[in-house]
Amino acid sequence: QVQFVESGGGLVQPGGSLRLSCTASGRIFNIYRMGWYRQSPGKQRELVASITNTGGTTYVDSVKDRFTISRDNAKNTVYLQMNSLKFEDTAVYYCHARSWSSEDYWGKGTLVTVSS
Secondary structure (H helix, E strand, O other): OEEEEEEOOEEEOOOOOEEEEEEEEEOHHHEEEEEEEEEOOOOOOEEEEEEEOOOOEEEOHHHOOOEEEEEEHHHOEEEEEEOOOOHHHOEEEEEEEEEOOOOEEEOOOEEEEEOO
């Protein structure tokens, strides 16, 4: 099993910034990709960004040039720097990890609210 500690969500005005952090523990030796998904009311959960253990990144089109994902392998932590936040970025953000054996692990989620 893999466990996560997520932090960094909160309330921010449009145009503002937040940084999400997710620290993994447990069977982390088997993880090759970590990332963030989000889900807002009435919508399906979507991949926001992911990063492999060799640094390869993927972003959903709506956050490209605004969000940056990074990881500190020594700390088993992945970060999501979110800039120029928009109303439509409001959602619960979930940390995610996938193992080499295709197991998926999920955090409990952290709420990001963009509001004036």
